[in-house]
Amino acid sequence: MMETDKLRQADFVTSILLLIFGAWVLLEAFQMPMKGTYGGVKNAWYISPALLPLIIGVCIILLGIALLLLSIRTGGAGAFLKRAKKISLPRSESSQRFIAIVLAFICFVYLFIPRIDFFLSSWFFLSYMIIVFYYDDSAVLKKLTILFMAENLLIFLIFLTGFGRIINSGFKYSTDVAALMIILIFHLGAFLYGRSSEVLRKRYRIASLIAFAVPFVLAPIFRYKFLVPLPHEGGIIDLMSLIYFSLR
Amino acid sequence: MAFLESLTLFFTSFFELAIQPGNVLILFGSVILGIIFGATPGLTATLGVALLTTLTYGMNQGTAMIALLGIYVGGVYGGSYSSILINIPGTAAAAATALDGYPLAKQGKGGVALGLTTTASAIGTFIGMLFVVTLSPLISELALQFTSFEFFLLAFFGIIISGTLTSPDIAFKGWIAGFLGLFLAVIGRESLQFYARFTFGFSQLEGGIEVVPVLIGAFGIPQIIQVLKDKYKVKKAEKFEKILPEWRTILKHSKHILRSALIGVGIGAVPGIGEDIAGWVSYGAAKNSSKEPEKFGKGSYEAIVSTETANNACIGGALIPLLNLGVPGSPPAAMLLGALMLHGIAPGPMLRIDHPGFIEQMTAILLMASIAMWVAGILLAKQVVKVLRIPPAIFMPIIGVLCIIGSYALGTKVINLYLMLPVGIIAYFLTEMGYPIAPLVIGVILGPMADSNLRRALMVSGGSFAPMFTRPVSLVLFLIIVILILSQIPPVRRLMQKLRRITFRKKSEEQ
Numbered sequence: 001m002m003e004t005d006k007l008r009q010a011d012f013v014t015s016i017l018l019l020i021f022g023a024w025v026l027l028e029a030f031q032m033p034m035k036g037t038y039g040g041v042k043n044a045w046y047i048s049p050a051l052l053p054l055i056i057g058v059c060i061i062l063l064g065i066a067l068l069l070l071s072i073r074t075g076g077a078g079a080f081l082k083r084a085k086k087i088s089l090p091r092s093e094s095s096q097r098f099i100a101i102v103l104a105f106i107c108f109v110y111l112f113i114p115r116i117d118f119f120l121s122s123w124f125f126l127s128y129m130i131i132v133f134y135y136d137d138s139a140v141l142k143k144l145t146i147l148f149m150a151e152n153l154l155i156f157l158i159f160l161t162g163f164g165r166i167i168n169s170g171f172k173y174s175t176d177v178a179a180l181m182i183i184l185i186f187h188l189g190a191f192l193y194g195r196s197s198e199v200l201r202k203r204y205r206i207a208s209l210i211a212f213a214v215p216f217v218l219a220p221i222f223r224y225k226f227l228v229p230l231p232h233e234g235g236i237i238d239l240m241s242l243i244y245f246s247l248r
Numbered sequence: 249m250a251f252l253e254s255l256t257l258f259f260t261s262f263f264e265l266a267i268q269p270g271n272v273l274i275l276f277g278s279v280i281l282g283i284i285f286g287a288t289p290g291l292t293a294t295l296g297v298a299l300l301t302t303l304t305y306g307m308n309q310g311t312a313m314i315a316l317l318g319i320y321v322g323g324v325y326g327g328s329y330s331s332i333l334i335n336i337p338g339t340a341a342a343a344a345t346a347l348d349g350y351p352l353a354k355q356g357k358g359g360v361a362l363g364l365t366t367t368a369s370a371i372g373t374f375i376g377m378l379f380v381v382t383l384s385p386l387i388s389e390l391a392l393q394f395t396s397f398e399f400f401l402l403a404f405f406g407i408i409i410s411g412t413l414t415s416p417d418i419a420f421k422g423w424i425a426g427f428l429g430l431f432l433a434v435i436g437r438e439s440l441q442f443y444a445r446f447t448f449g450f451s452q453l454e455g456g457i458e459v460v461p462v463l464i465g466a467f468g469i470p471q472i473i474q475v476l477k478d479k480y481k482v483k484k485a486e487k488f489e490k491i492l493p494e495w496r497t498i499l500k501h502s503k504h505i506l507r508s509a510l511i512g513v514g515i516g517a518v519p520g521i522g523e524d525i526a527g528w529v530s531y532g533a534a535k536n537s538s539k540e541p542e543k544f545g546k547g548s549y550e551a552i553v554s555t556e557t558a559n560n561a562c563i564g565g566a567l568i569p570l571l572n573l574g575v576p577g578s579p580p581a582a583m584l585l586g587a588l589m590l591h592g593i594a595p596g597p598m599l600r601i602d603h604p605g606f607i608e609q610m611t612a613i614l615l616m617a618s619i620a621m622w623v624a625g626i627l628l629a630k631q632v633v634k635v636l637r638i639p640p641a642i643f644m645p646i647i648g649v650l651c652i653i654g655s656y657a658l659g660t661k662v663i664n665l666y667l668m669l670p671v672g673i674i675a676y677f678l679t680e681m682g683y684p685i686a687p688l689v690i691g692v693i694l695g696p697m698a699d700s701n702l703r704r705a706l707m708v709s710g711g712s713f714a715p716m717f718t719r720p721v722s723l724v725l726f727l728i729i730v731i732l733i734l735s736q737i738p739p740v741r742r743l744m745q746k747l748r749r750i751t752f753r754k755k756s757e758e759q
Contacts, residue, residue: 070418125648129476
C-alpha cells in the first residue's frame with residue numbers, strides 16, 4: 001500500500017472517477033423500466049430492475065464526495081494538483097516491471113489466446129515472463145520487452161490486416177507456424193542477451209525448460225483429463241490429440 | 249433427537265469418505281498442496297482454493313469438497329512455515345505468528361515452534377468443526393424464519409461490516425469496494441423481469457458475470473503483479489530439528505488455545521472477515537492476558553499457539569454463515585461458495601432440506617482435513633520447506649497461466665478471461681490505494697441476493713419499508729448497519745467519544 005500522503009493524492013483522483021462512475025450508473029439506471037409494463041409485467045418503482053443500480057449509484061456518489069472532502073481537507077488534492085503540472089513518465093524499475101507484467105498479460109489474453117494454439121500461447125507467455133524476471137536485470141528487461149512487444153505487434157498486424165486468414169486458408173496452421181518462429185526468435189534474443197554471464201546462461205536454461213514443460217503438462221491434463229476444449233486448438237494441440245487418440 | 253441424528257450422519261459421512269483410498273489420497277494431496285500454497289510468500293489459501301476449484305469440476309461432490317477443504321485448511325496452516333523459518337508470512341493469516349515464531353527459530357527452536365503451530369492449528373480446526381456441527385442446526389432453523397427483508401439486510405450488513413473491518417485505510421474505502429462488487433453483480437439479465445442491465449448490447453454479458461473468474465482475477469492477478477514488481481527474494485530458511493507434537497506445552501497453554509479458538513470462530517462467523525484478523529485479535533488477547541507479556545515479540549510459545557489456533561478455528565467459523573445463510577465468512581470461504589454453486593449446491597437455510605446430511609459431510613471433511621494436516625505437518629515439514637527455495641520469478645508466471653486456464657475452463661468462455669484480467673488489474677490498483685478486496689468479492693457474491701430479496705420484499709409489502717422496522721431480526725440488522733455507518737462519520741465519532749468521556753467522568757466522580 002502507498003504512504004499516507006500519496007494515498008490522499010490518489011484519493012483525489014479516485015473520488016473524481018467515482019463521482020463520474022456513480023453519475024453514469026444513475027444515468028443508465030434511469031433508462032431502465034420503472035413504470036408501465038415490461039415483458040407483460042406491470043411495473044412499479046419498487047420492483048423495477050433499476051432499484052439496486054440506483055442505490056449503488058447514489059452510494060458511490062456519496063462515498064466519492066466523502067473521499068473528495070477527505071482528500072481536500074488533508075491537502076491531498078492540493079498536492080496532487082501541484083504535482084500534476086510537472087507530470088512525467090514513470091521511470092523507476094518497479095514501474096517498468098509493472099508495465100512489463102501488464103503488457104504480457106494483455107497480449108496473452110487478448111491477442112494470443114483467442115487466435116493462436118493454446119500450447120504456443122502459453123509457451124510464449126511463460127518464456128517471456130520467466131526469462132525476464134528470473135534474469136533480474138533491468139537492461140535485459142527493457143531489451144526483451146521491446147523484442148516481445150515488436151513480435152506481438154507483428155502477430156497483431158497479421159490478424160488485423162486479414163493476412164492470417166489468407167495464409168491459414170492455404171495451410172490451416174500457418175499462423176501457428178508464424179507464432180512458433182516468433183517464439184524461437186524470442187528465445188534466441190534471450191539467449192544472446194544472457195550469454196555473457198555464466199549465471200544468466202544457467203538461468204536461461206532453467207527458465208526455457210520450465211516455460212516449455214508447463215504447457216506441455218498442463219494442456220493435455222485440461223484437454224484429455226478434464227475434457228476442457230482449449231480456447232484455440234491449433235497445430236500443437238491437434239498433434240497431441242492425434243497421438244493421444246491413436247494411442248488410446 | 250436432532251442432535252443425535254446429526255451426530256450419526258456426521259460419523260456415517262466420516263467413515264464413508266475415509267474408507268475410500270482415492271479420497272484419502274486426494275485429501276493428503278490437497279492438504280500438502282495447501283501447505284505449499286500457504287508457505288510460499290505470494291501465494292494464499294484463497295488463491296489455492298480458487299485454482300483447485302477448476303480441477304474439481306469433474307469430481308463428484310464429496311471428493312471435490314475433500315480437495316477444497318483440504319487445501320483451505322492446509323493453506324491457512326502453511327503460512328506459519330515461512331513466518332517461523334524466514335520471517336516472511338506466507339499468508340496474511342500467519343503475519344502475527346512471524347513476530348514470535350522467527351525469534352524462536354533464531355534461538356534454534358524452529359522445530360519446537362513448528363510442532364506447536366501444527367498441533368495448535370489442528371486443534372483450532374477441530375474446535376471450529378465442533379462449532380459448525382453444533383451451531384448449524386440452530387442457525388439454519390433461525391434462518392428459516394427470515395423473510396426477504398432480512399436477507400437483503402444480511403447482504404448489506406455483510407458488505408458494510410466486511411468493508412469496515414478489513415479496510416487498511418479508512419472504512420469508506422471498504423464500502424466503496426463493496427459497492428463496486430455489487431455493481432459487478434448487477435451486470436446481466438436480472439432474475440425478476442429478465443431485463444438486461446449494463447450489458448452494452450453484448451450477448452455474452454447477458455448471463456451475468458461469473459463469480460469464479462472474478463474471484464480468480466481479484467485474488468490472483470494482484471498477487472502476481474505485486475510479487476514480480478516488488479522483486480520478492482527467496483530468503484534462506486532457518487535450520488530446524490525434528491518436529492514433534494509438543495503435547496506437554498500444548499496442554500500447558502490449553503487456556504490460551506480455548507480462548508483463541510473462540511476468538512477464531514467468532515471472527516470467522518462475521519461475513520468477509522478473514523483468518524488474518526482472527527490471528528491478530530487472538531495475539532492481542534493473549535498478550536493482554538499473559539503473565540509474561542514482555543516475552544511477546546521475543547519468542548513466546550503462548551503467542552504462536554494463540555495465533556495459529558485462532559486462524560485455523562476461523563475456518564469453521566467462516567463455514568457457519570456460509571452453509572446456513574449463504575454468506576461467506578472469509579475470502580477463502582467466498583471462493584468455496586463459488587465452488588459449491590458449481591457443484592449444484594446452493595448454501596443457505598434451505599441447504600438442510602435440499603441436501604440433507606451435507607453440513608455433516610462438510611464437518612466430517614473438516615475433521616479429516618485437520619487430521620491430515622497434522623500428520624503432513626509432523627512428517628513432511630522438511631520436504632515442504634524445500635519449496636520455499638523456488639524463486640518467485642519462476643512460479644508466479646506459472647500461477648498466471650493457471651489463473652487464466654482456471655478462469656476459462658469453468659465455463660469454456662473466452663469472455664471470462666476478458667473480464668478476469670481487467671478485474672485483476674483494477675483490484676491491484678485498489679489494493680495499492682488502500683481498498684480491501686474482501687468486500688468487493690462479498691459484493692459480487694451477495695449482489696444477486698440483495699437485489700432479488702429487496703424487490704421481492706417490497707413487492708410483498710406493496711412498496712412499504714415498514715416491515716423492516718417491525719420484524720425484530722431485520723430491525724437489529726438495520727440498527728447495526730446504521731451504527732456501523734455513523735461510527736465512521738467524524739463528527740458522530742467525536743460526539744460518541746465526548747459522551748463516553750462524560751459518562752466515565754461521572755462514574756469516577758460517583759466512586
